[in-house]
Amino acid sequence: MTLNKNALIYDIENMAFTIADTGEESRHTLHRVRDICQDGNIDRVARVLGLAYANLLSLMLPILEPPRFNIDKDQSCVPHNYNFKFRGDHSLRFLLTKERKLKIKETAHEYMVALVLADWLEITLPEAADVWKFRASEALESLKELLVNLLSSLNSGFKRSLSPF
DSSP states (O other): OEEOHHHHHHHHHHHHHHHHHHOOSOHHHHHHHHGGGSTTHHHHHHHHHHHHHHHHHHHSGGGBOOOOOOOOGGGTTSOOOEEOOBOOOHHHHHHOOHHHHHHHHHHHHHHHHHHHHHHHHHHHOHHHHHHHHHHHHHHHHHHHHHHHHHHHHHHHOOOOOOOOO
C-alpha cells in the first residue's frame, strides 16, 4: 500500500485554500494559510508528514513487514511516497480484504492530511487548528479500531462448521 505524496500535498493545499477562502481574518493572515506548500514551507510539511508516517508505522507494526529505511540527508525534507508493506501470512492475506485495505489507506491519508493542517494552522490561524487536531485524532482512533478488529479476528482463528454440505 502506498500513499502518494502528490495526492497528500494536493489535499493539503486544497483544504488550506478552502480554509483561507472561508475565513474572515485579514488578507495577510489568510495569505499565510494558503502558502502551506510553497517553497520553504514545504520543508515543514515534509517533516510533519514524516512524523505522521512514523506514527502510522508504529501503530500498524503487527500487520506490517519490518520497514527498511534509507534516509538520504539531502532528501529528508522533501515529501516522498509513503509505503506500507503488509505481512505475507496466509491468514492475514485472507483477512485483509480489498475493502479493509482501502479503509486503512483512506484513513491513513486523512490522518496525515489533518495532522499537517493542524500543525500549520497552529502557526498561522490558531482558532482553526483545533478542528484539524480533532479530525486527526478521530482518524487515528478509527484506524486503531480497525486494526484491533483485524488482529482479534487473526488471533481467534478460523472456525468452520462440520458438515458434508
